Amino acid sequence: MSYIYIHIPFCRKKCPYCNFVSSANKDNTDNYIELLKTEIAIRKNSGGKTYAKTCYFGGGTPSLMGIDRLNNVISYLRRFFHIDQTSEITLEANPSDLNPVFLSELKSIGINRISIGVQSFKNKDLEFLQRTHTASDAKEAIVDAHKAGFDNISIDLIYGFRSQTKTGFIDNLKMAISLPITHISIYALSVEEGTPFYYRQKNGKKISVSDELAAEIYINSVNFLKKNGFDHYEISNFAKKDYQSKHNINYWKEGEYWGFGLSASSYLKNERIKNLERYIHYAGKLSNGELPIESIERLSRDEKMSEELILALRLIKGINWSEFKNKYGNLKEFGIIEDKIEQWISIKMLKMENGYLSLSFPKGILLSNEIFSDLL
Numbered sequence: 001m002s003y004i005y006i007h008i009p010f011c012r013k014k015c016p017y018c019n020f021v022s023s024a025n026k027d028n029t030d031n032y033i034e035l036l037k038t039e040i041a042i043r044k045n046s047g048g049k050t051y052a053k054t055c056y057f058g059g060g061t062p063s064l065m066g067i068d069r070l071n072n073v074i075s076y077l078r079r080f081f082h083i084d085q086t087s088e089i090t091l092e093a094n095p096s097d098l099n100p101v102f103l104s105e106l107k108s109i110g111i112n113r114i115s116i117g118v119q120s121f122k123n124k125d126l127e128f129l130q131r132t133h134t135a136s137d138a139k140e141a142i143v144d145a146h147k148a149g150f151d152n153i154s155i156d157l158i159y160g161f162r163s164q165t166k167t168g169f170i171d172n173l174k175m176a177i178s179l180p181i182t183h184i185s186i187y188a189l190s191v192e193e194g195t196p197f198y199y200r201q202k203n204g205k206k207i208s209v210s211d212e213l214a215a216e217i218y219i220n221s222v223n224f225l226k227k228n229g230f231d232h233y234e235i236s237n238f239a240k241k242d243y244q245s246k247h248n249i250n251y252w253k254e255g256e257y258w259g260f261g262l263s264a265s266s267y268l269k270n271e272r273i274k275n276l277e278r279y280i281h282y283a284g285k286l287s288n289g290e291l292p293i294e295s296i297e298r299l300s301r302d303e304k305m306s307e308e309l310i311l312a313l314r315l316i317k318g319i320n321w322s323e324f325k326n327k328y329g330n331l332k333e334f335g336i337i338e339d340k341i342e343q344w345i346s347i348k349m350l351k352m353e354n355g356y357l358s359l360s361f362p363k364g365i366l367l368s369n370e371i372f373s374d375l376l
Helices: 029-043 063-075 100-108 123-128 135-147 168-175 197-201 211-227 246-252 278-289 301-314 321-328 338-346 368-376
Strands: 002-008 052-058 088-093 113-119 153-159 185-190 231-234 238-239 258-260 265-268 271-275 291-296 351-353 357-358
Touching: 002 063, 002 246, 029 063, 029 258, 029 278, 052 063, 052 246, 063 088, 088 246, 100 135, 113 135, 135 153, 153 168, 153 211, 168 211, 185 211, 211 231, 211 238, 231 246, 238 258, 246 301, 246 368, 301 321, 301 357, 321 357, 338 351
Parallel strands: 002 052, 002 258, 052 088, 088 113, 113 153, 153 185
Antiparallel strands: 185 238, 231 238, 258 265, 265 271, 271 291, 351 357
């Protein structure tokens, strides 16, 4: 069984908060598709076909590629992986790229899950975030996707910026639940070093709200979505019954996955493989018949154990504690101190219920980075 990630690094416009490997320069799109196919062929030149449980087109903005390029990649993947109607095939999309014809075409080539970068249903927010769509575009794209036959529609929303109030973000969630959406991801605005927002904030401009207000917005959002039929299954993710992201759950359960494309990462046979980030280097390696690898890290037993625990704790259900201990043996021998776990439980940052260790809500989730850093 395989999980596949395809990175499409092209955007209509680079957002001021984005630090992903992406570019608004779309001159090389056709060449990039051929490079992707070359990478897939080199890396999958031996071994038989495996069933692809998921295939995720991320970016960047994959919906910019158009139907022919996307179909080209999916058709090529089918040479090396079994992909059928039971595979979860996700396309990240910008609302302004979606229309009834394009959505019907996406369905026809096998894409069955759309992840729409809405970010907000308020035009003033979208202007601040410098998005290229309007609130009306976002609502229309969601309705059109549903009419085209997509019953697995996910959206991203951002909170915690500028003059947002404690209850203001709930308006976005009210709009979301009124639409045919089955999955919602909410993310606090993160001002990353090197982005335009970072330099504006450094020069005294207000970009994000206080940590305290962001925490209140998050708590209110969790409670609201749970009351309205969305299961809180991961720190930032909510889904209606049976609509959790299979692709992302595999990440959180420390599953193996293939990553193809510029800057893409793979996790195979206990190795983390990172591709080159600069297009010229990525293209140069593949043009010479070489893999475009920047680094390969083989995880030690300690590192694998720590990563597995941290990723599993992102899931609201947490991790089966006895199974984890049986798998890795004496925890103290491998660097995790059970006394520390017990201490976190005593101060209600972690909890143990029905044999599962998990973050408490809200304290443990809000302080999860502190817990995770201690586990590294």
